[in-house]
Amino acid sequence: MLNIENLSVAYGKIAAIKEVSLHLDAGEIVAIIGANGAGKSTLINAVSGVVPVQSGTVRFQDAEIHKMPAWKIARQGVVQIPEGRKVFPKMTVRENLEMGAYAEKNAADTLRHAEEMETMFPVLRERRNQLAGTLSGGEQQMLAIARGLMARPKLLMFDEPSMGLSPVMVEKVFQIIRTIHQQGITVLLVEQNAKKSLQIAERAYVLETGRITLADTGANLLENALVKRAYLGIAS
Amino acid sequence: MFIQQLINGLTLGSIYALFALGYTMVYGVLLMINFAHSEIFMLGAYCGLGMLCVLPMAASGPAMFAVFAAAMFGSGAVAMLVERVAYRPLRHAPRLSPLISAIGISIFLQNLIMLTVGAQSMPYPEKFPIRQFEFWGVTLSTLQIFIFFLAVILMLLLNLFLRKTKMGKAMQATAQNHLVSQLMGINVNTIIALTFFVGGGLGGAAGVLNGLYYGSIKYNMGFFPGIKAFTAAVLGGVGNIKGAMAGGFILGILEVFAAGYLSSEYKDVIAFVVLIVVLIIKPGGLFGEQVTEKI
Ligand SMILES: Nc1ncnc2c1ncn2[C@@H]1O[C@H](COP(=O)(O)OP(=O)(O)OP(=O)(O)O)[C@@H](O)[C@H]1O
Ligand SMILES: [Mg+2]
Numbered sequence: 001m002l003n004i005e006n007l008s009v010a011y012g013k014i015a016a017i018k019e020v021s022l023h024l025d026a027g028e029i030v031a032i033i034g035a036n037g038a039g040k041s042t043l044i045n046a047v048s049g050v051v052p053v054q055s056g057t058v059r060f061q062d063a064e065i066h067k068m069p070a071w072k073i074a075r076q077g078v079v080q081i082p083e084g085r086k087v088f089p090k091m092t093v094r095e096n097l098e099m100g101a102y103a104e105k106n107a108a109d110t111l112r113h114a115e116e117m118e119t120m121f122p123v124l125r126e127r128r129n130q131l132a133g134t135l136s137g138g139e140q141q142m143l144a145i146a147r148g149l150m151a152r153p154k155l156l157m158f159d160e161p162s163m164g165l166s167p168v169m170v171e172k173v174f175q176i177i178r179t180i181h182q183q184g185i186t187v188l189l190v191e192q193n194a195k196k197s198l199q200i201a202e203r204a205y206v207l208e209t210g211r212i213t214l215a216d217t218g219a220n221l222l223e224n225a226l227v228k229r230a231y232l233g234i235a236s
Numbered sequence: 237m238f239i240q241q242l243i244n245g246l247t248l249g250s251i252y253a254l255f256a257l258g259y260t261m262v263y264g265v266l267l268m269i270n271f272a273h274s275e276i277f278m279l280g281a282y283c284g285l286g287m288l289c290v291l292p293m294a295a296s297g298p299a300m301f302a303v304f305a306a307a308m309f310g311s312g313a314v315a316m317l318v319e320r321v322a323y324r325p326l327r328h329a330p331r332l333s334p335l336i337s338a339i340g341i342s343i344f345l346q347n348l349i350m351l352t353v354g355a356q357s358m359p360y361p362e363k364f365p366i367r368q369f370e371f372w373g374v375t376l377s378t379l380q381i382f383i384f385f386l387a388v389i390l391m392l393l394l395n396l397f398l399r400k401t402k403m404g405k406a407m408q409a410t411a412q413n414h415l416v417s418q419l420m421g422i423n424v425n426t427i428i429a430l431t432f433f434v435g436g437g438l439g440g441a442a443g444v445l446n447g448l449y450y451g452s453i454k455y456n457m458g459f460f461p462g463i464k465a466f467t468a469a470v471l472g473g474v475g476n477i478k479g480a481m482a483g484g485f486i487l488g489i490l491e492v493f494a495a496g497y498l499s500s501e502y503k504d505v506i507a508f509v510v511l512i513v514v515l516i517i518k519p520g521g522l523f524g525e526q527v528t529e530k531i
Contacts, residue, residue: 050415070418079419086416088409099409102402103421151421 001026001186002047002078002155007056007066009039009046016042018210019056024155029177029187031201031218033194033231039210040190041083044157048080049073060155075103077154081161085144089133093124096132096143100150110150117146138169145176156180157188162196174200194231198222206231240374241496242489247380247449249488250387253481254442255465257394258315258435260472260480264411265431268331269474271338272318273439274462275345276311280440281360281447281457282349283310288361300364304386307444308437314345315436316429324425349455357454360447383445390441391481394434398477407431411475460504464491467511473521482523 002024009017016039024030034040045051047058049070058066065073074080087096097117101110118125121142127135132143141161148156158177162170174196181187181200191197198204198218206214206227214221221227228234255277262270284307291299322337366379398404409417410427417424446461447453468487472479487507495503514521 048419050418069423070415071421071423074419074421082416082419086413088412088416090412091405091408095405095408098402098405099417099420099422102406107402147420 001028001061002188003057003059004047005057005059007043007046007058008054009042009051010054011042011051016210017046020207020210020212021056022205022212022215024186024188026154026186027184028203029181029189029201031189031191031197031204032207033191033197033204033227034207035192035230037209038207040207041159042210043207044080044159044188044190047073047078047157074151077152078157079148079151079153079155080157081144081148081159083159083163085137085140087132087135087140087143087147089131091132092129093127093132093135093143094129096147097124097150100147101152103151113150113152117149120149121146137164138166138172141165141169141173142176145173145180149180153185155186155188157190159190160192161189162191162193170196194227195222198227237496239372241492243374243376243380245489245492246485247383247488248492249485250384251442251445251449251461251484252465252468252488253484254387254390254438254445255461256468256472256480256484257391257477258439259466259469260474260477261407261431261435263469264475264477265407265428266323266327267475268323268334269338269466270315270318270323270432270435271335271462272322272341272345273315273435274458274465275342276315276318276436276458277439277443277446277461277465278349278453278455278458279314279345280307280311280436280443281453282353282443283307283440284444284447285358285360285453288363291363304441304444307440309440311440311443312433312437315432315439319429319432324428346455346458353455355455357452357457359452360450362451379448383449386441386445390438394438394477397434403427403430463511464507467507467514470511471514471522473523476521476523479521479523483521486522 004020004022007017007020008015020043032040032043042051046053049065049068053066057064060076060078063076065076065078088099094114097114098110101113104110123139123142124146127139132140135143161173165173177187177189178200189197189201198221201218204218204221205212214224258273258276259270262268284303287303287306291302318341322341323334326334326337366377369376398408406422406427407430409422410424414424464487465484468483469480471487472483487510490510491503491506494506
């Protein structure tokens with residue numbers, strides 16, 4: 001479904017992603033784990049088209065999306081839930097949801113879909129007319145996820161959805177990701193929380209300073225000595 | 237005296253408010269002051285004049301509509317073109333570059349009108365009979381009523397557009413975060429172009445109102461009103477739509493009062509005084525949110 005080949009991305013002269021190749025099959029849930037500054041956000045931002053690709057290709061269902069502007073990529077069904085939620089702070093919760101469905105022409109359909117989202121995330125119904133900037137971090141994350149779903153994504157990419165959340169909230173977010181995956185949406189999960197990500201993911205990649213150093217099933221990586229030491233904090 | 241000044245101030249303020257919206261809207265989405273906006277105002281006045289001259293029919297509602305449609309569409313289209321050729325290529329350049337580009341465009345547009353239409357000021361034909369009402373020693377003209385209500389109606393329409401339509405909401409989203417807006421499938425370039433079109437159109441309408449009010453127009457007519465409208469936008473908190481509307485009215489009233497109670501020579505000074513005082517005391521504007529750097 002998604003095929004990344006020899007992708008390189010640089011900020012000026014600083015290379016952030018170096019010759020990365022990876023793929024996702026339809027219906028899969030795949031994780032990318034890596035330390036701060038490994039290039040995780042850069043990688044999915046390059047897929048989304050919001051940072052320019054230096055070389056390599058990104059193909060989504062046979063379309064060469066690295067040649068498209070970001071807004072067109074989103075309309076292909078490649079949707080990102082950005083790091084740090086990035087809700088529109090001065091718009092209401094409902095307006096944020098509407099923006100998620102920007103490409104949808106049918107207003108009645110958008111309305112119905114927003115109500116479905118409010119059923120899935122009841123807090124969004126309670127806060128419908130509240131400005132998104134005044135929501136708590138956990139509520140904003142719910143909103144960011146719901147806003148992403150409003151686009152009816154085929155591939156949903158999460159950038160550190162558990163960042164800065166309480167343990168209960170983290171649990172809830174991973175539960176939601178599992179649900180979304182079970183509904184048939186392909187998921188790419190970028191996380192620092194390696195343990196939880198590897199538990200949920202069918203396959204995973206380890207990204208280190210812009211390169212993929214390991215690729216295996218989630219279960220195998222959980223048992224991998226290097227991963228244990230570097231990402232799970234288990235001495236071996 | 238007081239009521240008379242207030243009426244005159246509201247009339248002038250209507251023009252400033254409409255004009256200020258273009259500055260504030262563009263700043264909202266691009267964090268850039270479009271210094272060529274004063275020339276968009278001027279071009280609006282010329283488009284309106286052109287339509288007034290070619291229209292064969294006598295004074296009528298549809299004729300007035302045609303005049304404003306021509307001015308707003310013409311100004312909006314030029315503003316969009318300016319964005320495309322002078323600002324978009326510099327979107328990621330240092331912030332000074334588009335500013336200099338704006339000044340260049342401004343000089344170009346003034347000279348264009350001066351060379352093609354003329355350097356003389358041109359009378360704005362009074363096709364529509366203006367009646368004056370007098371009561372309690374106060375004079376109020378139908379033109380003043382027209383200016384005020386047209387400005388208010390346009391501002392209400394703008395508000396409706398921003399709050400109720402998808403494009404309007406996308407404009408707000410773009411003002412808050414370009415990158416995330418793109419992730420929503422919003423073509424940010426289209427929205428920016430639309431912002432210039434709408435802001436330019438409102439500036440054009442203000443230009444026609446200015447022509448009708450003062451009775452004549454000139455290629456450099458945008459300069460002082462431009463500074464005043466810019467001041468109005470700063471007064472209301474640049475980037476803040478409602479602030480620009482309120483700022484326009486406040487500045488119009490202040491100006492008329494300064495001219496009336498101090499001396500008419502203070503008329504143009506007052507805008508600068510307000511601008512400096514606001515920048516020193518409350519740089520975020522009267523309705524100030526915190527001045528924040530956007531990413
Ligand atoms: N806009 C930018 N300009 C210059 N360098 C950048 C920019 N964004 C990221 N970088 C650099 O690129 C590298 C990868 O950053 P990236 O944000 O992709 O890391 P990350 O894996 O997402 O980290 P984190 O876990 O902290 O979010 C870092 O060295 C970072 O400093
Ligand atoms: Mg990151």
